Amino acid sequence: MASKWISRLDERTGIVGVYKTVFDRKIPKVNWWFTLGSASLFLFSVQVVTGILLSVYYVPSPDHAYDSVQYIMTGVQFGWLIRGIHHWAASLMVLVVFLHMLRVFFYGAYKYPREITWVTGVVLLLATLGMGFTGYLLPWNQKAYWATTVGTSIAGTVPGIGDFILRALRGGTDLSAVTLTRFFAAHVWMLPLVILTVIGIHLYLVIRNGISAVPKDHE
Amino acid sequence: MSESDAVNASRRKFVTATAAAVGAVMGTVVGVPALGYLASPALEAGGTDAWVPLGKLDSFPVAVPTPFSFTRSRVNGWDKSTRSYTVYVLRDEAGVKVLSSRCTHLSCQVTWQADQNAFTCPCHDAKFGAQGEVLHGPPPKPLDTYETKIEDGTLLIRVVEA
Ligand code: HEM
Ligand code: FES
Numbered sequence: 001m002a003s004k005w006i007s008r009l010d011e012r013t014g015i016v017g018v019y020k021t022v023f024d025r026k027i028p029k030v031n032w033w034f035t036l037g038s039a040s041l042f043l044f045s046v047q048v049v050t051g052i053l054l055s056v057y058y059v060p061s062p063d064h065a066y067d068s069v070q071y072i073m074t075g076v077q078f079g080w081l082i083r084g085i086h087h088w089a090a091s092l093m094v095l096v097v098f099l100h101m102l103r104v105f106f107y108g109a110y111k112y113p114r115e116i117t118w119v120t121g122v123v124l125l126l127a128t129l130g131m132g133f134t135g136y137l138l139p140w141n142q143k144a145y146w147a148t149t150v151g152t153s154i155a156g157t158v159p160g161i162g163d164f165i166l167r168a169l170r171g172g173t174d175l176s177a178v179t180l181t182r183f184f185a186a187h188v189w190m191l192p193l194v195i196l197t198v199i200g201i202h203l204y205l206v207i208r209n210g211i212s213a214v215p216k217d218h219e
Numbered sequence: 220m221s222e223s224d225a226v227n228a229s230r231r232k233f234v235t236a237t238a239a240a241v242g243a244v245m246g247t248v249v250g251v252p253a254l255g256y257l258a259s260p261a262l263e264a265g266g267t268d269a270w271v272p273l274g275k276l277d278s279f280p281v282a283v284p285t286p287f288s289f290t291r292s293r294v295n296g297w298d299k300s301t302r303s304y305t306v307y308v309l310r311d312e313a314g315v316k317v318l319s320s321r322c323t324h325l326s327c328q329v330t331w332q333a334d335q336n337a338f339t340c341p342c343h344d345a346k347f348g349a350q351g352e353v354l355h356g357p358p359p360k361p362l363d364t365y366e367t368k369i370e371d372g373t374l375l376i377r378v379v380e381a
Binding site: 049053056057059064067068070071075076077078079081082085 | 253259260262
């Protein structure tokens with residue numbers, strides 16, 4: 001019964017072919033380290049869902065950011081849970097993406113023909129770190145404010161163009177309402193869009209080139 | 220079907236079923252709180268019910284409706300706002316009556332006009348008598364009154380907000 005409907009759907013969409021290409025791939029005998037990419041993908045999805053939920057009550061303005069986060073924590077049902085998941089999964093995602101990169105590095109999986117996969121991976125790592133950096137400011141509490149003051153100051157030490165980078169990040173010389181809104185825009189629109197697009201390319205390449213095998217001794 | 224194919228098929232079934240079960244559990248664990256989270260403001264009881272002191276009863280003149288204004292602040296989520304109220308206190312031998320200044324037609328603000336001995340509404344030309352009764356115009360009923368009480372000589376009214 002179900003298969004009849006699936007074949008009808010497949011006739012019109014080719015969905016079975018897509019499913020087989022994505023999920024019924026031939027893979028070499030691998031180990032648990034090879035699950036770290038999927039774990040990264042899972043954590044990213046968790047961040048998208050909990051992040052969208054947080055945006056329902058969060059307000060990116062100096063007048064209300066702190067109060068709106070307080071409201072999420074104490075006034076909204078399960079607000080503490082949603083924020084807690086977003087908070088912890090953020091740190092976990094940085095860790096897992098990094099471990100995934102180490103696995104690829106130590107297995108030499110970045111070599112021909114997977115160089116582009118590696119390069120898109122580098123973009124993903126940087127964008128993930130950018131998510132952490134921009135997200136940290138949003139609660140607009142003391143820790144957030146000073147961490148961003150320090151972080152942007154470090155970026156400002158680049159020779160020559162440092163001052164420009166500092167102003168571009170802060171939207172002026174000091175941390176202000178302008179900084180908060182541009183960090184917010186980067187955190188919820190720009191970086192997620194980059195990550196989403198690049199994950200698409202990354203996974204396309206993983207599927208198209210297949211997974212590399214665990215290197216043998218002395219290989 | 221060879222023996223190893225059969226083993227593979229049953230393993231595949233097991234993995235699929237396990238993945239579906241784990242997925243369902245995780246979906247519920249996140250999904251139910253997410254719905255509660257989104258619906259939260261709609262589930263709140265909300266509203267306040269408070270006794271607001273207007274001052275010593277003796278300080279209000281007798282037989283003349285006397286305006287009294289106050290503001291009430293309310294917190295809605297992260298937003299703190301204030302709402303202002305004007306009421307009219309009417310003292311006479313019978314006791315005290317506190318009238319709302321909201322017109323019962325379409326909620327404009329009525330004011331006491333001593334020369335006309337009436338409350339007048341600027342919106343559709345209504346008039347109410349000193350006791351709040353309709354004298355003229357479209358309002359369907361007299362001005363609303365507040366529940367009152369007197370504690371240690373102080374007049375209080377009950378303000379209920381939705
Ligand atoms: C948001 C972050 C990322 C996601 C969601 C992601 C996802 C994935 C997935 C699902 C795979 C399949 C194989 C596996 O899981 O090991 C994979 C493979 C791969 N990833 Fe990532 N990845 C991310 C970040 C990175 C980073 C930071 C690098 C390196 C700089 C990288 C480089 C690679 C390479 C070269 C492969 C191919 C490995 C092979 O064929 O054995 N990825 N990625
Ligand atoms: S609102 Fe007062 S007369 Fe219409």
